[in-house]
Amino acid sequence: MSIKLRLILSNIAMITVPIILFMITSFLLMIVFLGDIREMANFLPESHNYHKTKQEDTLFFLELKEKSAVNPIELLSKEYLESLNSGLSSIDSGLMIRKNDEIFYRTDDLEKVRAEELPVFGTERSFRSLEEIGEQTFAMKQHDFYLQDGSEVSLFLMRDASPWNQFVRTFFPILFGLCLLILIATNGLLAYFVSKSIITPINQLKKAAHFIKTGDLEHSITAVRNDEIGQLTQAFEEMRLQLKQSHEIQKQYEDNRKELIAHISHDLKTPITSIKGYIEGIRDGIADTPEKRTRYIQTIYTKAVDMDHLIDELFLFSKLDLGKIPFEFERIDIKDYLTDYFEELSFDLRKQNVDLHFQFAPQGHYYVSADREKFKRVLANIINNSLKYMDKDKKELIITMHSTDKNVEISIADNGPGIPEESIPFIFNQFYRAEQSRNKLTGGSGLGLSIAKMIIEEHNGLIKLESTLNVGTKITICLPNDTCAGETVL
Numbered sequence: 366m367s368i369k370l371r372l373i374l375s376n377i378a379m380i381t382v383p384i385i386l387f388m389i390t391s392f393l394l395m396i397v398f399l400g401d402i403r404e405m406a407n408f409l410p411e412s413h414n415y416h417k418t419k420q421e422d423t424l425f426f427l428e429l430k431e432k433s434a435v436n437p438i439e440l441l442s443k444e445y446l447e448s449l450n451s452g453l454s455s456i457d458s459g460l461m462i463r464k465n466d467e468i469f470y471r472t473d474d475l476e477k478v479r480a481e482e483l484p485v486f487g488t489e490r491s492f493r494s495l496e497e498i499g500e501q502t503f504a505m506k507q508h509d510f511y512l513q514d515g516s517e518v519s520l521f522l523m524r525d526a527s528p529w530n531q532f533v534r535t536f537f538p539i540l541f542g543l544c545l546l547i548l549i550a551t552n553g554l555l556a557y558f559v560s561k562s563i564i565t566p567i568n569q570l571k572k573a574a575h576f577i578k579t580g581d582l583e584h585s586i587t588a589v590r591n592d593e594i595g596q597l598t599q600a601f602e603e604m605r606l607q608l609k610q611s612h613e614i615q616k617q618y619e620d621n622r623k624e625l626i627a628h629i630s631h632d633l634k635t636p637i638t639s640i641k642g643y644i645e646g647i648r649d650g651i652a653d654t655p656e657k658r659t660r661y662i663q664t665i666y667t668k669a670v671d672m673d674h675l676i677d678e679l680f681l682f683s684k685l686d687l688g689k690i691p692f693e694f695e696r697i698d699i700k701d702y703l704t705d706y707f708e709e710l711s712f713d714l715r716k717q718n719v720d721l722h723f724q725f726a727p728q729g730h731y732y733v734s735a736d737r738e739k740f741k742r743v744l745a746n747i748i749n750n751s752l753k754y755m756d757k758d759k760k761e762l763i764i765t766m767h768s769t770d771k772n773v774e775i776s777i778a779d780n781g782p783g784i785p786e787e788s789i790p791f792i793f794n795q796f797y798r799a800e801q802s803r804n805k806l807t808g809g810s811g812l813g814l815s816i817a818k819m820i821i822e823e824h825n826g827l828i829k830l831e832s833t834l835n836v837g838t839k840i841t842i843c844l845p846n847d848t849c850a851g852e853t854v855l
């Protein structure tokens with residue numbers, strides 16, 4: 366059963382059940398109180414309006430009493446009794462006169478009262494007492510007196526006292542109708558808003574889920590409220606974003622994999638083709654002189670070394686990529702470490718006519734946590750690039766280092782050809798080589814800087830490149846400073 370249908374049914378029940386209950390209760394109340402409801406007036410406090418004897422009542426009754434004493438015959442005359450009508454209606458009462466157990470006179474409103482139901486002669490009473498007579502309740506005053514002939518006469522001044530009954534009878538249909546109307550309106554409005562607040566976001570979720578099913582991860586949904594459905598919408602949206610992100614990463618991996626295979630096959634195919642060509646040259650006697658043969662063999666050797674280098678880099682790259690290479694971090698003083706490394710390099714650099722300047726503040730503390738071997742690989746890749754792409758006669762390498770309390774920054778700058786601006790954003794991508802390098806005979810796979818980046822990131826560091834065409838290239842490595850507490854950093 367759908368939530369919508371369930372809500373409709375429950376709301377119908379919300380309307381019908383109270384109505385049925387209300388009707389049953391009303392019916393029971395009517396049965397219980399029918400005829401007795403008037404008794405409730407007895408529970409009213411004596412000071413209640415209902416019981417209050419008004420001054421006019423008393424005066425009117427006194428007048429009758431006086432008349433009965435002074436001139437009882439006139440009291441019983443038709444003219445006199447009819448002259449009392451206006452006075453009676455002003456005090457909202459009726460008059461009854463009983464003579465020797467017979468009704469002698471009664472006003473129209475007391476037509477239903479029977480003589481035998483009236484209190485017996487000699488029971489004088491005031492308006493305070495309520496008397497049930499037949500089906501009606503009256504507040505009544507009674508005055509008894511004898512005529513000269515000995516007849517017993519009783520005067521009854523009576524006021525109908527069934528206000529509850531009257532009230533209920535008058536207002537019950539209006540109240541019932543009003544209650545019913547309020548009940549229906551409240552329930553109708555409630556049902557509308559509740560179902561709207563549930564159904565609308567559910568429909569939204571259904572639509573969003575449908576989009577995801579069809580592979581469209583761009584369709585976002587926003588939670589309007591923070592109720593259970595709002596939280597569900599929020600969770601759904603987070604799931605969509607996560608899914609989209611992993612989808613993108615998956616696609617990126619897939620593209621990278623395809624690109625990697627294309628590059629590897631290309632980079633391996635080229636040297637293999639030339640090796641094959643040179644071997645065929647030797648086999649077919651094209652290299653017919655010993656010098657030619659030596660040259661061919663030397664070229665084959667160089668190509669094989671290139672391939673070896675490429676396979677090595679590929680191997681390292683894929684192991685780094687898969688996170689399968691263990692790092693042995695130790696706290697090293699990078700100043701001493703670099704001094705030793707450049708010392709090792711100095712022979713090669715002199716041979717290539719390169720001036721190396723290593724600048725740092727001697728009193729500084731340059732401690733980092735690093736893997737010695739891997740970090741050497743990073744430096745080698747960067748410095749090899751500087752040497753490989755250098756196009757000036759006076760070659761220069763400037764290494765500067767400075768530390769803050771958070772980081773140690775090492776910059777390696779050369780005065781080489783520089784890199785075109787449009788290539789810089791891609792320079793750390795695997796297999797990326799700037800167009801100018803492709804045409805050169807420098808060789809290289811385009812993996813050197815991506816390997817350097819991966820290693821530096823494993824060190825929780827950052828690597829960036831700045832370059833100006835025809836001026837030079839500067840690579841900056843930033844590593845977290847591992848200076849112990851208490852050591853001063855300048």
Ligand SMILES: Nc1ncnc2c1ncn2[C@@H]1O[C@H](COP(=O)(O)OP(=O)(O)OP(=O)(O)O)[C@@H](O)[C@H]1O
Nearest residue numbers: 750751754781798799802809810811812813814838
């Ligand atoms: N110091 C530099 N001066 C000029 N160009 C540079 C320099 N360093 C890097 N490059 C450019 O960046 C590209 C990428 O360098 P990277 O070291 O990743 O690859 P590679 O040197 O081509 O090959 P590999 O290092 O794998 O043998 C190079 O092809 C080159 O175009």
Ligand SMILES: [Mg+2]
Nearest residue numbers: 750809813814
């Ligand atoms: Mg390189």
